[in-house]
Amino acid sequence: MNRLIADDVTIGYDQRVIAEKLSVEIPDNSFTVIVGPNACGKSTLLRALSRMLKPSAGRVLLDGQTIQSLPAKQVARTLGLLPQSSIAPDGITVGDLVARGRYPHQGLLRQWSKEDERIVRESMESTGVAELGDRYVDELSGGQRQRVWIAMALAQQTPLLLLDEPTTFLDIQHQIDVLDLCADLHEEQGRTLVAVLHDLNHAARYATHLIALRDGKVLAEGAPGEIVTAELVAETFGIKCQVIDDPETGTPLVVPAARKARVGA
Amino acid sequence: MKAIRTRGGVSVRLDVRTAVVVVTLVLAALVASVVLIGTGDFDIPTADVIRTLLGNGDPGQEFIINDLRLPRVVVGLLVGASLGLAGALFQSISRNPLGSPDVLGIGQGSTAGALLMIVVFSGSANQVAGAALVGGLVTGAAMYLLSWRGGVHGYRLVLVGIGMNALAVAINGYLMTKADFVDAARAVVWMTGSLNGRDWDQVWPLLTLCAVLLPAVVMHARPLRMLEMGDDTAYSLGAPVERTRVVLMGAAVLLTAAATAAAGPVSFVALTAPQLARRLTRSPGPNLVPAMCMGATLLIVADWASQRAFGADQLPVGVVTGVLGGVYLLWLLVTERRAGRI
Numbered sequence: 001m002n003r004l005i006a007d008d009v010t011i012g013y014d015q016r017v018i019a020e021k022l023s024v025e026i027p028d029n030s031f032t033v034i035v036g037p038n039a040c041g042k043s044t045l046l047r048a049l050s051r052m053l054k055p056s057a058g059r060v061l062l063d064g065q066t067i068q069s070l071p072a073k074q075v076a077r078t079l080g081l082l083p084q085s086s087i088a089p090d091g092i093t094v095g096d097l098v099a100r101g102r103y104p105h106q107g108l109l110r111q112w113s114k115e116d117e118r119i120v121r122e123s124m125e126s127t128g129v130a131e132l133g134d135r136y137v138d139e140l141s142g143g144q145r146q147r148v149w150i151a152m153a154l155a156q157q158t159p160l161l162l163l164d165e166p167t168t169f170l171d172i173q174h175q176i177d178v179l180d181l182c183a184d185l186h187e188e189q190g191r192t193l194v195a196v197l198h199d200l201n202h203a204a205r206y207a208t209h210l211i212a213l214r215d216g217k218v219l220a221e222g223a224p225g226e227i228v229t230a231e232l233v234a235e236t237f238g239i240k241c242q243v244i245d246d247p248e249t250g251t252p253l254v255v256p257a258a259r260k261a262r263v264g265a
Numbered sequence: 266m267k268a269i270r271t272r273g274g275v276s277v278r279l280d281v282r283t284a285v286v287v288v289t290l291v292l293a294a295l296v297a298s299v300v301l302i303g304t305g306d307f308d309i310p311t312a313d314v315i316r317t318l319l320g321n322g323d324p325g326q327e328f329i330i331n332d333l334r335l336p337r338v339v340v341g342l343l344v345g346a347s348l349g350l351a352g353a354l355f356q357s358i359s360r361n362p363l364g365s366p367d368v369l370g371i372g373q374g375s376t377a378g379a380l381l382m383i384v385v386f387s388g389s390a391n392q393v394a395g396a397a398l399v400g401g402l403v404t405g406a407a408m409y410l411l412s413w414r415g416g417v418h419g420y421r422l423v424l425v426g427i428g429m430n431a432l433a434v435a436i437n438g439y440l441m442t443k444a445d446f447v448d449a450a451r452a453v454v455w456m457t458g459s460l461n462g463r464d465w466d467q468v469w470p471l472l473t474l475c476a477v478l479l480p481a482v483v484m485h486a487r488p489l490r491m492l493e494m495g496d497d498t499a500y501s502l503g504a505p506v507e508r509t510r511v512v513l514m515g516a517a518v519l520l521t522a523a524a525t526a527a528a529g530p531v532s533f534v535a536l537t538a539p540q541l542a543r544r545l546t547r548s549p550g551p552n553l554v555p556a557m558c559m560g561a562t563l564l565i566v567a568d569w570a571s572q573r574a575f576g577a578d579q580l581p582v583g584v585v586t587g588v589l590g591g592v593y594l595l596w597l598l599v600t601e602r603r604a605g606r607i
Contacts, residue, residue: 091543
């Protein structure tokens with residue numbers, strides 16, 4: 001059985017239901033990417049998977065147990081989430097911020113062990129922010145800042161890491177940069193990653209497991225090479241396109257149809 | 266940042282700069298207290314003050330110091346510390362430097378309670394203090410309930426607080442127009458915030474409250490640091506988000522209301538002390554203990570200034586904290602703005 005499963009969950013905010021009876025399994029050791037149009041429920045699903053949103057029906061299982069029944073810190077040692085928006089406290093340095101990722105491993109009498117120190121250093125090294133340690137977070141560029149937040153999530157040392165649109169607001173260079181970093185975390189450190197991405201081509205390139213979502217329903221899931229077709233893109237996003245082989249990686253590359261072709265259709 | 270570790274796996278984090286700031290502030294508060302005790306209609310030399318405080322003074326000075334001036338100073342220290350701590354808590358929870366209890370209407374709520382007791386019931390000093398406490402608590406509870414929508418968020422908290430403040434100000438204005446001359450004069454003195462005539466009766470409740478609340482606050486200081494990064498991040502780090510907020514807001518409201526009950530709504534300490542403290546420590550995070558020490562020091566120095574500058578009992582301490590705090594905050598904002606940081 002996989003470690004993280006949404007079992008028949010109904011999720012939403014207040015009275016508004018976003019997804020009903022949705023079941024999703026995150027394959028262990030995968031780099032799973034969730035794609036879908038705006039408001040399809042992908043971020044909501046991620047919130048439910050990370051315990052932040054309680055399903056009104058059904059349950060989210062972490063290691064076979066309902067996630068809400070587990071102690072908060074225990075969940076935080078197994079599953080990390082990089083939310084869409086985080087606030088860097090005024091005047092905090094990179095080193096201090098990354099160190100806060102150790103919170104679930106600490107207590108009143110265990111505030112800063114040698115292990116904490118080592119893991120924070122390693123997290124900063126593997127995200128390439130080690131030399132920024134004494135810099136203030138608010139002085140950094142968007143791309144650097146995102147790396148710092150990822151470093152904080154890494155310091156949490158969770159085998160499962162969920163990322164909610166980690167590339168939004170970044171230019172193309174930094175988008176690739178962040179995705180490469182994610183691929184490293186997946187391949188070299190053997191973590192299970194779940195990310196919500198907007199760019200289908202990025203998703204197809206980096207994901208080992210892709211979930212296409214629309215109106216709170218899973219339309220298809222599987223390896224990108226097997227499921228990304230012109231029909232699926234049309235069904236998911238309502239746009240006509242061609243799917244060709246990516247000349248660089250051989251993964252599916254989605255090319256939207258020209259305006260005239262779409263209008264003519 | 267230094268870590269102290271024992272072989273048993275216990276490790277404690279210590280920021281050296283913060284520790285130095287705290288020690289310095291505590292010393293400053295103590296020195297100011299001794300000076301303040303020696304100040305008044307009848308000046309007492311510092312050496313005599315210290316000797317008397319240690320229990321070897323002559324009976325005449327002992328009466329003036331132990332029964333008249335010491336309780337006033339202790340109330341001042343406690344009120345300042347409570348306001349500083351409450352301010353740091355509120356500013357951290359609302360993630361807004363303006364989200365301090367005097368802006369959010371807790372002080373005005375306490376004032377409404379006190380005025381009601383003074384004007385309508387002509388209550389005794391203790392009854393007024395009790396009513397102020399109740400007024401602050403009611404305001405705090407109403408604020409929490411009104412800003413609750415599946416969790417309390419910083420901005421809504423500040424806006425609701427400002428609304429509550431306006432409401433309380435209106436009520437207070439109405440009560441003042443209904444007051445006769447004697448009650449109105451008493452109310453005005455109370456509203457400015459003053460330490461005049463405070464005795465041991467005000468010390469004990471405040472001291473007990475601080476002794477109970479401080480451990481509760483310390484227990485939640487670490488999750489509070491996580492909360493500063495936003496609810497989502499705090500949640501994903503496993504911090505008990507809503508419990509931390511409820512406990513700490515409750516503690517902050519109690520501290521503010523109790524301080525206001527003891528000394529009236531002393532303005533600006535809760536707003537400025539945390540800001541000044543964080544400038545000194547240069548450390549992110551709520552800076553709870555430094556803010557507390559800063560509040561105590563600030564209030565005692567202000568009380569000394571209010572007596573020294575204008576003669577004994579001429580000026581309520583609230584006027585001085587308002588002026589000192591306001592000017593210093595403005596100065597800070599102007600200079601920091603130039604430096605490019607808000």
